[in-house]
Amino acid sequence: MSDPAPFFLTTAIDYANGEPHLGHAFEKIGADVIARYQRQAGRAVHFLIGMDEHGQKVAQTAEARGVAPHALVDEIAASFRAMWARLGISYDQFIRTTTAEHQEGVRALIARIFERSPDDFYEKAYEGWYCVGCEAFKNDAELVDGKCPLHPTRELQWTRETNWFFRLSRYQPFLERLLRERPAFCQPESRRNEILGLLAQGLEDVSASRSRFSWGVPFPRPTSDGETQTTYVWFDALPNYLTATGFPAAGYEARWPAQLHVIGKDITRFHCVIWPAMLEAAGLPLPERVWAHGFVQLGGERFSKSAGVKLELGEAIDRFGPDAFRYFLLREVPFDGDGNFSWERFEERYTADLANALGNLASRTVAMVEKYCDGRVPAASDAAVLAADAADLAAYHAAMDGSRGYLLHEGLAALWQVVFRANAYVQERQPWSLSKDPARRDELEAVLGTLVRQLAPVAVALAPFMPAKAQELWESLGGAGRAEDVRFAAVAALDPTGWRVHKGAGLFPRPEPPRPAA
C-alpha cells in the first residue's frame, strides 16, 4: 500500500489576551472533528493549534497586571491547553508565536520575500491621528468630534511614522485568478463572494512593521534611518502555519503546504488575501483550502463582555459532559454559518437526540440481545434495512469528507437517520413478541442482528464527534479495540456475529431521574 496522503490542518492561533471562550471552543471542536474524521479515513493527519502571543494589547495587559509579558502568555497558554485537554481536542502540535523557532521562521519568510520579490517591501511614511491612550492610529471614521471615543479627554496627535509596507496591491490579479480557478480555496461560497467583492474594490498595500511597540518579532531589515521595527501582526501571526513545519529548516516541505486552515469568518480576509499574497511573494506553495466557520451567538446576541453576554465554558461542559457539549455545538450550529447557544436548546437536544433516541436505542438493543440471545450477537440480519442505512452513511461521508465543504451538522443529521430507522424497526418487528413464538426464532435473531449492525457503524462514525461516548457504545455492543481506530473503509466488512454485548451504565442518562408517581 502507498503511504497515506497527508492532511495538515490548522486552526487560527488564539490571541493571548483572555481566557478561552465559547467561540474558541467551537472552532477547536469543529477542527478536531475534521481531524479525527480524516484519521479514520486513513489520512496522515497533523493537527496544529496554538497561540498568538505578541502585540500591544498583550504587553499592555502584562504591564497593567505587573507581570512580565512572558509570564502572562505562559499562564494564558496553559489555560488554553487545559481547556483543549478537557474538550478532547486531539491536536498534534501546539505552536506559540513567542518561541525562538517561530520568530526565526518569520524572519526567514520576510527575508525570502526581500530576496524573491525585492520590490514588494518598501518604506513609506504614514501620517494620521495618533491616540496615546490606545497607542494606535485612528482613521476619520473612528473619531467622534475629532477625538478618540475611548479617550475623549486626550488630545490626538498628528503623527508621522515610517514603516515597512508590503505591496499587496500587486497581487490583485494573482488573487482574482486564484479565487476564480480554485473556488475551493476559500469556502464556504458566501465567504468567497465577500473576498471577490473586496478584490473588486481594489487592494491597498498593508504595513508590515511598526515602530511603536516592541513585544513582537524584530523586522529583519532596519529602515533607512537605522531603526529596527517590530513585525506587524499579519506578518507575525499568519506564518505560524508555515513555521510550525520547521520552515526554513530542511524538511519543512514534507508538511507544507497545509491542506486546510479552519478559521473564523472575521479573519477570512487575512487568510484569503494577505496570506496567499505573502506566500506567492516568497515563492512558496499555497494552502489547499481555507474554511471560514461562523459564530456561536448567545440567546441571539453576539458575545459582549461589557453587555454581560457570555457563557461560562466550564459550566456548559459540566452540564452533560464534554462529548455532549461537542455534539450540541456541532449539531445546532451549522459549520458554514452562524448559530445559537441556549441552555433550553442544549437540554432539548440532549434529551431528544442523545438520551431518548440514541442512548435508549443502545440500551434496548443490548438488553434484548442479552435477554433473548444470551448476550451473543446473532449472524442473521435484514438486508433491506442495512441498505437504507448505507445510503445515510454515504450522506454522512459526503457531508464530512470536504467534497462539499465541511458540513458537520449535516453529517450528524444523516447519522441520526440511522438511529430513527432503527427505533422504528424495533417497533415494527416487535422482537418481544417474536420471542414468545419459538417458530419465529429466525426472525427474532435477524432483527437483533440487524440492530447491532446498525449501531456498530454509528459508533464508528460518531467517534470523531464524541470520542468517549462512541467508545462506550462500541464496547457495549461488544466491539474489540477502539472505535476511533476503525477505518471507514473497513466498516462495510465489519462482522459483529458472536460479539458479546455488555449492558453498561447507560450512555446518556436523562437529566432528571424519573419520579415515582405520587
Add this chain to the structure above:
RNA sequence: GGCUGGGUAGCUCAGCUGGUGAGAGCGCACGACUCAUAAUCGUGAGGUCGCGGGUUCGAUCCCCGCCCCAGCUACCA
C-alpha cells in the same frame, strides 16, 4: 450608500434547472406498544412559502419594485 446572502409550520431549518395534495427535526395534542434511560412508534396541526406587481397553461422556486434581517466595505489580533 455599495456588494453578498437571506426572509417557508411555535422554534431551527430542507426545498436541485418553475408543475400531481408545500416537507424534516424539535416542541405540542391524541392514539399504539412495553424490549428499553417514564424511553419508543404512529397520527394530527389546517403555515397569506416577507409585501405588491409581472411573465407563464401553471411560481415558494423566474423578472421588476418595496420592506425587514445578517455579513462584508481592510492595520483589532
